[in-house]
Amino acid sequence: MTTARQTVDALLERSNALGADPRTTNYAGGNTSAKGTDTDPVTGQDVDLLWVKGSGGDLGTLTEKGLAVLRLDRVRALRDVYPGVEREDEMVAAFDHCLFGGGGAAPSIDTAMHALVDVPHVDHLHPDAGIALATAADGERLTREIFGDAVVWVPWRRPGFQLGLDIAAIQEQNPQAIGCILGGHGITAWGDTSQQAQQNSERIIREAQTYLDTHGDSRPFGAPDASRHALPEAERRAKASALFPVIRGLASTDAPTVGHWTDTEDVHEFLAGSKLEGLAALGTSCPDHFLRTKVRPLVLDLPADATTEEQVARLRELHETYREDYTAYYERHADQDSPAIRGADPAIVLVPGVGMFSFGADAQTARVAGEFYVNAIRVMRGAESVSTYAPIDEAEKFRIEYWALEEAKLRRRPAPKPLATRVALVTGGGSGIGRATAERLVAEGACVVIADLNLENARTAAEELGGADHAVAVRVDVSDEDAVQQSVAEAVLAFGGLDLVVNNAGLSLSKPLLETTAKDWDLQHDVMARGSFLVSRETARVMIEQDMGGDIVYISSKNSVFAGPNNIAYSATKADQAHQVRLLAVELGAHRIRVNGINPDGVVRGSGIFAGGWGASRAKVYGVKEEELGEFYAQRTILKREVLPENVANAVFALTAGDLSHTTGLHVPVDAGVAAAFLR
Template structure:
């Protein structure tokens, strides 16, 4: 069945509005259209309401993201409406009005779209409009800005009654093009999709111009010199140093991933004398505080204060934040309210440095930051015009702990085993490292693809899903500076680290009489020294987070098996193997587990074998290089060839959640080599 023209127009309008941050925030707002279709079951024409479904994003909306409802059935819901005290019951009835099958679940705002007597309706969350909606005297300011063309509706929680109120205004005010919803956003309507879109953009632009013409020049107050931003490089350096400590703070109740920004909007807000007062008032638009909590934690230390002083103060503020959030919950919770979901901040503001935001995955953490920037813009506009006056605390609580929101959370799919974890894999652009990075990403981890081959690492990171799933970093494991820089990039990208896989390696196979000092030093530098350096930097971050973690060494069968003509390689692998035992003992008290994998004979996809080791080994054993994998397999007990994905699977076994009390272990993945059995 082809897409009806009215739906195509709706999708085009939605995508245009949703792609522009001036018009609405990510996943914020909803749009709708009404049209006539023949009902296949009856052959009769039916007026259908198409509306963006719950949880979708306008900018990327497709037809599958629309809910389709029989409009006449939907309007009949007015006859069974039990009143505002029980309006949440109406959402369950929306399903009985569905037209056809499939489609998205209708959102709470569906009533607004279905009951307003216009074929096209937009509901958006533009910063400029919410600035009016959250200003003291917002109703008067709205009238001054728009006259009778855009009217005012006092704050009301989204629901059926708000839909009835909006329908009444639209019917009784023929000159009106829409409404400003107090504390919330904008709704416009039109006879055609084009008219509705034009009215939305016109209203948003007019509000922007009104604020610019009428507003004060210093809405955030005078700039505090003690909170002047550090220069860009120092901001990044301080942010990377703070990141693991702050992630630990944000993850006391639930493990979180982080995001960081130090853009000009944030830094300007953080330097204003009104920072503390405005931050304490919190956000207002329901979309905002659902993702940011009602208010952020503000770290009130000087940007260049000694790090230990900053961490001490952060922990003090965290204890205070948790106490205040619990008090907020206790003040507002009813007997039937959902349990408190956690008292840690989702937004941490650091004057002179930037903003850290948190969420269950990277996208959620990043979007939380985008939403708080929306909130900053709203506060700027409201303070420029008047005084910022968000909705009451009790109303915020009603939204945050709404039964409908709780039901939405319960519908979320079960997270993957490594969801919320951040993994750095060295030598990850090819071979065993690549297979391991792919497996960890598939199991839900965010992955840092570290390799000297930045081009290959970047290609893999893109394949794994891009910046919200994976990043590429250039890393030469023989360079302390390169390792420190890669760790800093990891902190800034994802907020911390949970897993390190020491995989980078080479092999130079020669008799001892032909092994040069350069051969020896190179192998030890990359594998023994390199693994030590990577583990050392990772251990610093893991200890700072206080959340435990895992370090895994990809060692070798050769760490315990004395093969010929590879003294440098074997000795290096033995050094790696003992690092596992030493670090397991040292780091265990911090909940950090250290384990190893001992592969053998991984020929296909192996960077080491492709780099000349394979040809050397094949020559030594008198077989064709292309047959080397089969040759190795026949030496094993199981007679099976070992592949990179088998190594990746062993890594996941350690990390997957069933071996939580295992540390200091080496797992052979070699098809069974009796001479390499651990004793």
């Protein structure tokens, strides 16, 4: 007899295997289940249970915590109180009364399907090949032709209790069947063992894909239009980085977003096809797809070689039209019980020759939206290759997009963090103050580009902060104009634009005036004065194009106002940075870009500058041991406290998190109190 532990372990193994391939099921889509027995701790008797992936989980990364656990007899008893399709949403709340013990994750709308189908193991998936058949105009005929009576066609029905009843009846009436194609939606398969269910799911997907490959038209998107072919890679990347801030600003009209750029063969094949506009206008079909991509994308109707200026002007026109059309779509279908419109901006923007731009409330959501639209492209390719793509109609899409259950799911999301949707660039971000700042910004919800001369340090920091959905690394010599421009372009391609810039890169050589060479002077001014000027100029271009405001923060120094000994070059360049703050605050204020500075005392711990020789030089100047330098600095302050990298990072957060929204041109001392550096 199979134990509950074995049942759960087999379910998780199957789920992870099926969820590992995005062509099998999309991120956070589909669900799997297993039925078995466990001991009721109250009665000591065996009880029949259903373990099913809960709401919002992802099959590829599913763990036991992501399973809802319900008493099977109680779920099936709901058939006796089911009030009918017009009130079927009430059944989701009823699932809570069927939970076993703590119940695990919240049950999803598909729970009924898994409970009512009288087979031990059930999979519901959204494979590209399966949805291609599900959205083909003659999908029912194709299903019979491909599978005979092994797979049954189910006409479109919105997910819910009635769909569960329908599939249960079909399984009972077709004992020879291994599963079904759900019109407009996906597939469901089952088996007597976990292994058999997985094999049946994979068989349906494999045979569907084989049929599409062997019977499909080689040009499902129509004749390729040479004027919309992908541009050469370097030109494509340059155009994408130029357009992205503009597009992100447009997509953030109602609410700020983060962006993702997709530059794959699938996307470019679709963008170059003569059917592009017609297919894009039909929108996606699978509920999981259009919930994340919106009902349809915005398509730029210009050739790939149009100038950036022409593209920007046309994008602005099309955006206005898109917003009007989306608002009209909402008004056509909304009734008094519908949730309020959630914003009329596109989630997907398609630019022939350049690629796809997708948007969301964070980097992962933006990336996943793009992945979903790639799934939709593959679905359209399959359907068009053997038939005609015929997604569910607009009214049905609206019913799901503005479904009360989806609205409830959105309300359960945690409140956004203070820096959510903000994209930051931190120079010198691989160590010391820069690294601490990057850590704090990511912790507060920002996406961070860690720019550093030492790319290895930057990459290590980015990986430790969670990888590409949270932080990316770029190499930059801030004194090199071309390198700064390239690093800003890479930052834009990573997350769609820039909102928050921290000019932190620096170095220092401690020498008295007569020992300071012109080379010493030029090096420090090149890195800090020239470098921060270049970074501010290039990032301000991006912020102005976005038209979303922004923050530029200079990590200057108390030495910008304090006449410390043997420090002429360093202190002079820090004074230069301090005045850049004032000048740029005035110049950029009209664009809602705030510019502020932070004046730390010497930060010894974790500092690349101090570790690189500056610490030994300053210790010699003050006549202390290098390892005692931090304590020496602390004792000369009013508060008698050493300044640490995280203290500076805290000040960056305070300046940029929103509470100081009306502050610009300010210098914040983070020096534990150095009276000689008081600003007044």
